[in-house]
Amino acid sequence: MNRNEINQQTDFELQAKHDGIYLEIRKPSQTSIDLMLEGIIHTLERNKIYEYSLQEIKQALQNKAPVVEVKVSEQMELATLDEEMQLEISSNRMYAVVSFKPSQKGGKSLEPGQIKRMLADHKVCFGLDEDLIHKLEKEKQYYHKYIIAQGKEAIPGKDGELIYHFQIKKEATFLEKEDGTVDFHHLDLIENVRKGQPLVTAIPPEDGIPGTTVLGEEIIPKKGKAIRLPVGKNTEISQDETQLIATTDGQVLFTDNKISVYEVYEVPANVGTSTGNIDFVGNVVVKGNVLTGFSIKAGGNIEVYGVVEGAHLIAEGDIILYRGMQGIGRGQLQAGGNVVAKYIENSHVEAEKDVKSEAIMHSTVKAGLSIVVEGKRGLIVGGVLRAGQEIVAKTIGSSMATATVLEVGLDPTIVEHFRNLKQSLKETEKEAKQVDQAITILTRMQETRELTAERKEMLVKTTRTKILLQQKMLNIRNEIDKVAPLLEVKTLGKVKAMKLVYPGVKVTIGTSSMYIREDIQYCTLYVDQGDIKVDVYR
Structure with a gap:
């Protein structure tokens, strides 16, 4: 038997015996079966052995015995092979x-x-x-x-990059209230920007580092690419071409790989828990409703195509409600321009210019100029309406003599300020009277016996409070003296009803007032020599 010892680093060897050549596989092996099979096939081919059973070799590799032999050739000798x-x-x-x-x-x-x-x-x-x-x-x-x-891989050049100065993907921020519940009103979903504000800064590309192959060849690195500023609507590139600048106030958005600033913020559905409160520097357009408890604040106009519930809308421009407002006693509108609404019910409305509607019911409405209620219904019923110039409607009041107050001829803001001053003076005088009573009691006690340290301190504090209240009352009276003459200016204010004014309506024009005690049809109410007169509608 001719036998050749193979290096111990292998897990198999070929042995020449009297009846042929055998493959001896040793176990356990640290080599994977696939790797051993590959080595066995190479060894057989080196020895020009081709007529072996691959299936028998695979079965032998799977065998758990310490040593397994497989006959692979009828040859009697192995070839001499160098390493x-x-x-x-x-x-x-x-x-x-x-x-x-x-x-x-x-x-x-x-x-x-x-x-x-x-x-x-x-x-x-x-x-x-x-x-x-x-x-x-x-x-x-x-x-x-x-x-x-x-080899050493080439390090590619670093591409230029854009640093955004706003959140590209604006996600809702849920704030937790003190009671542990989530505040769905303040979601902070709008990214407001101002004209001239930098939106993006471009960082230039950097060179790469060459690499080397195992053959010593230089690998040229890929150059870094410059990146273009994503110019969109209402944006421009700075003179040094490193920044993208907003050219108008509005909402910044990253869409279609461009950055644009939109002067109009559009809500496709309702303003509610999915949007939170809206605070936008431009115009706001709402395609749905504005739900109770939510607010919209706009630097421009507000347009709502649905119904406004008990919400709070503030606009520096106009507020337009195509389907009106059911404020359920909580709704508020404040406009720096006009308010136009299909109807206004149980709401508080203020406009620096005009308020126009088809119906105003049980609401408090103030207009710097006019309140005009026309259209199909043209109804004013209940509530308090104040206008600087005139109030016009088809029908004012109701057959049930619903209390309805109309005031014209004076700036409603000045009137309200005057009333607040009078109320503040009344409350301050009441507080001053209580302080005087406390000082009187403490002074009498001091005359009969020594005051305790605590009461001495109380006397000092109440005396100091009296001085402060006296100064406060003086300031309020001075302010009243300034405002009062503004309420005595001759006015051309009018109240006009195209159809009817019902009993239960109180009309104040300037400083003159009239309670309507019987129906008045097709009329104009105005002031003549301090009295309210009734004339035909014109």
Whole structure:
């Protein structure tokens, strides 16, 4: 029997016996079955053995026995083979991989330095693993692939980048109340910007770092790309071409890879928990309703195509409600311009200019100029309406004598300020009277006996409070004296009813008042020599 001992780093060997050549597989093996099978096939091919049963070899590899033999050839002898080294260079020339095949039947082993010589012959000169080369000259695992050299990848240049000075994806911010519930009103979904505000800054690209292949070739790095500023509507590039600037006030949005500033903020559905309160520097358009408890604040106009419930709308411009407002006692409108609404019910409305509607019911309405209630119904019933110039309607009041107060001819803001001053003076005088009573009691006690330290301190505090209240009353009276003459200006204010004014209506024009005690049809109420007169509608 002719036998060739293979290097112990393998897990199999070929043996020549009297009846042929056998493959001996040793267990347990630290090598994977697939890798062992690959090594076995290479070894058989080196020995020019081709008529073997691959299925029997696979079954032997699966066998749990410590040693398994499989006959692979009828040949009687093994060939003499030298130890071999194979070198593979990856297609991108970034890796050099070596593997080894053992000597057989007295074949020669690799000489010291032969690994390096072979690498040099193939021009592998960069990224050599010197430690691995030294180790492989002493011991190796046959048929195993070793990465003997590795190139250095080029580091690509860094592309230019954009630094955004606003949130590209504006997400709702849920605030937790003190009681632990979530506040769905303040979601902060709108990114407001002002004219001249920087929106984006462009950072220039950076150069890359060259790399090297295992063959020593230089790898040119990919250059960094400059990035363009995403100019959109109402934006412009700065003179130094490094920033994108807003050219108007509005909402900034990143859409279709462009940054635009929109002067109109449109809500496609209701203003409610999905939107939170809206605070926008431009115009606001709401396609749905505005639900109770929510607010809209606009630097321009507000338009609502649905119904406004018990909500709060503030606009520096006009407020237009195409379907009206059912305020349920909580709704408020404040406009720096006009208020136009299909109807207004149980609401509080203030406009620096005109208020126009088809019906105003049980509401408090103030207009710097006129209140005009026309259209199909043209009804004013209940509530308090104040206008600087005139109030016009088809019908005022109701057959049930519903209390309805109309005031014209004076600036409603001045009138309200005057009333607040009078109320404040009344409350301050009451407080001053209570303080005087406390001082009187403490003074009498001091005359009969020594006051305790606590009461002495109380006397000092109440005396100080009296001085402050006296000064406050003086200031209020001075302000009343300034405002009062404004209420005595001759007025041309009028109240006009195209159809009827019912009993229960109180009309005040300037400082003159009239209670309507019987129906008045097709009329104009005005002031003549301090008295309210009734004339035909004109």
